């Protein structure tokens with residue numbers, strides 16, 4: 356990096372600190388009897404194997420914490436018949452009623468409870484309903500998941516759903532979703548053409564319940580949820596665009612566009628992370644590449660061609676970056692990153708690739724072309 360294009364390390368650190376605030380770890384409690392399919396649900400939704408899938412053997416005792424670097428799962432094995440009181444005491448007195456699990460911003464705050472009932476049991480008991488009432492009355496976000504619905508015929512499934520609804524209709528804000536990890540059940544449709552399984556709905560609802568500061572990491576942790584990842588990326592783009600506009604409020608010469616690098620680096624990191632993409636080199640590598648390609652290429656483009664394309668630009672004179680250009684340039688980098696990350700993530704979901712990107716390849720000429728294309732369309736609006 357030449358002196359001329361040196362970004363401020365201090366500003367970059369500040370951006371990364373701000374970014375960390377949006378990247379808190381989500382904590383989910385998943386309740387359900389051994390064999391209900393809890394681990395299978397967790398492993399269906401999340402990328403890295405978080406919970407071990409038992410093979411009919413119990414592998415959890417009371418509450419077990421499974422964690423990776425993106426999400427914490429508290430796994431509670433549910434009640435055994437005859438030991439309902441023990442379970443209730445354990446779940447509430449020893450866990451949910453404790454201060455460290457309440458609220459939203461503690462390390463151990465429980466952000467969401469998934470209450471799993473095995474569809475194969477064909478029963479949602481009054482005791483299940485009582486526990487659900489109590490979980491909600493302790494102010495936790497809660498949904499009921501009817502799992503393994505491939506074990507039910509249509510009538511049985513309908514009865515099960517109705518039974519859950521009937522017993523929980525007075526519980527405010529509770530939802531019920533149906534799941535199965537069997538391909539046939541996931542792809543099956545009823546005569547109206549609706550799916551039987553609610554995986555997408557479960558993911559969407561869960562994302563909505565998460566506090567804002569946990570949404571990025573929740574999106575990142577998910578195997579699926581491309582839509583959720585994309586919409587989180589959009590939020591980061593909007594925030595960075597606003598920050599860049601503030602920087603550009605006192606116009607700067609294009610050669611000083613490097614002043615935007617910390618913001619743009621924070622943005623690129625956030626977007627790659629939201630899609631769950633890993634890369635080597637960290638912030639310094641991204642900042643270095645953005646400096647090289649961003650300032651030199653886009654800076655020139657802004658100073659040269661683009662200016663000519665903007666008609667009647669009182670706001671943009673002689674290669675100066677003002678608020679509008681700083682914002683558009685930053686948004687273009689964020690949007691291009693999101694487009695490329697989306698494609699990579701889609702390939703990874705389909706097993707055609709993995710979640711790793713070589714950022715030297717990532718910021719290639721196609722990327723810069725897309726940035727310039729987005730940039731000129733924004734500035735020519």
Ligand SMILES: Nc1nc2c(ncn2[C@@H]2O[C@H](COP(=O)(O)OP(=O)(O)O)[C@@H](O)[C@H]2O)c(=O)[nH]1
Pocket residue numbers: 387388389390391392393394395396407408409410411502503504505506534535536537
């Ligand atoms: N048919 C069917 N079996 C499932 C489904 N989900 C899990 N299983 C099986 O049920 C058993 C228990 O699943 P697991 O996820 O370990 O349950 P956990 O004890 O609640 O964590 C395992 O043998 C799974 O393969 C499903 O959707 N359909």
Ligand SMILES: [Mg+2]
Pocket residue numbers: 393394395406407408409414415430
């Ligand atoms: Mg398990």
